Amino acid sequence: MNLRIARLHHPVTALGPGIRLGIWTQGCSLACPGCLSRDTWSAGPEHAVPVRSVLDWCEGHAADGVDGVSLSGGEPSEQPEALGELLNGLAERRERYHWDLLCWTGLEEAEFAARCPAAYGLLDGLVTGPYRAAEAGGGRWRGSANQRLIPLTALGRERYGPWTGTEPAPDAPGELQFQVESDRVYVIGVPRPGDPARIQRALAQRGVMLDGVTWRP
Template structure:
């Protein structure tokens, strides 16, 4: 059984590609872009599950899934698990596969050649916090959308444009302990606005960005 370190797995996700999608976030990232909103996915943890176990969970969603989005963390830091996961998904579904990576595509060419067309669309390159944020599905405008297959061209050509106001939304997920996760591409300052609004309602908000900043101020490395 191939081990895989995951942050979370959810269905449906509607903000990271077209349609109702299965969302998978890998755990562990060697890139660690400053300002990343998913700093909680950086740590390389000892706890893992298996690709087979992930597929068992996904099987219940496949009849209604219109696509698969893989993010993180950094999926290509676990190339064997990523390959096996995508192969299993493709064996079960003809829906599109979108992968987010902080690596430039030029570094990923050997990986993409090995998985032989399994990735229909790829968003590559690191998040740059000081770069404009105007493009659909991208956190910063330096990031590139690559349509790698005919299916990717069909499903993602419409995203090679500026982000629209109606797309500025999030999917919300809640864990059993009350932790709320948001999936989507936030605009700069969105979390600050949310924190301010909830604080005015006498709620306390602590985001993964807050935790990251707090650790940095204490002189401790990020997880």
């Protein structure tokens, strides 16, 4: 089975606890106003890769001290069967490597569970709700105050429990990572209000002019 993928990255330290594997699915029809990741909206077949190859990539990092896997998008729930197959494979590895499995969705918990029952039953935690620009700046690893971090298992309660509040944690460490690949700069994490413009200005001051950004059409 194939899964549309926007990108894979290791190590991810700004989306979930510890050192993580990041899997961004491709395709989102929710079109939240103010979305910072418009590049993940299109659902073309050119983004499809075998689930097996994603699992092989994860396995290849197993010896690197990985604590968990963060699945984001795009909207992961728009590929329910492939997401279920991926999580099946990851859940096997969770037993072996003690990884936790955390997923972001623009749906509410009940909607996600109804659309993706197999995936829902395998996750340790879910970050739910659409991004709402008018409520920008929610709790840790969330973009707006309506979004919830919901532990679903004992492992999830252990690892995410301290961070379920909806207010930004005052002592939270810096939550953005930057990665430069060829002629692209990737920002990993959940920017706070004003961060995108600040990032663009800071890059410009260092002579890096961006031709386009993912938060504007």
